[in-house]
Amino acid sequence: MNHINKIEHLGIAVKDIDAANDLYEKLLGVAPYKQEEVASESVITSFFKVGESKIELLASTDEAGPIGKFIAKKGEGIHHIAFDVDDIEKELERLEKEGFQLINKVPKSGADNKLVAFIHPKSTNGVLIELCQEKK
Ligand code: ZN
Numbered sequence: 001m002n003h004i005n006k007i008e009h010l011g012i013a014v015k016d017i018d019a020a021n022d023l024y025e026k027l028l029g030v031a032p033y034k035q036e037e038v039a040s041e042s043v044i045t046s047f048f049k050v051g052e053s054k055i056e057l058l059a060s061t062d063e064a065g066p067i068g069k070f071i072a073k074k075g076e077g078i079h080h081i082a083f084d085v086d087d088i089e090k091e092l093e094r095l096e097k098e099g100f101q102l103i104n105k106v107p108k109s110g111a112d113n114k115l116v117a118f119i120h121p122k123s124t125n126g127v128l129i130e131l132c133q134e135k136k
Pocket of ligand 1: 009010011056080082130
């Protein structure tokens with residue numbers, strides 16, 4: 001079993017989900033295949049699929065939410081890289097032992113039918129890392 005299978009998607013923080021959907025549809029030549037609100041994160045997401053790659057757009061529904069804070073601090077742009085894993089709990093345990101700082105020690109329910117957990121950018125050269133595992 002691999003630790004990390006592949007990059008599952010790139011997450012991009014945007015201010016206006018409708019405007020960004022139109023822009024990325026123009027850029028990629030495909031419409032988003034899914035739009036979904038994750039209320040626990042105060043975020044609306046939309047997903048594009050290009051070949052084997054996915055792009056996730058994230059817009060905040062609340063300035064005090066994680067994406068709202070990110071945009072206030074850094075502006076729009078790449079927010080995280082998500083890696084696909086087979087066994088998210090095992091990977092979290094492994095990465096914690098390796099000294100990575102976990103934001104979520106227990107995976108939570110994310111967008112696009114995934115279990116997700118984040119690793120703090122302080123421990124990954126400034127890049128927020130998401131692990132995700134397809135829900136069975
Ligand atoms: Zn993501």
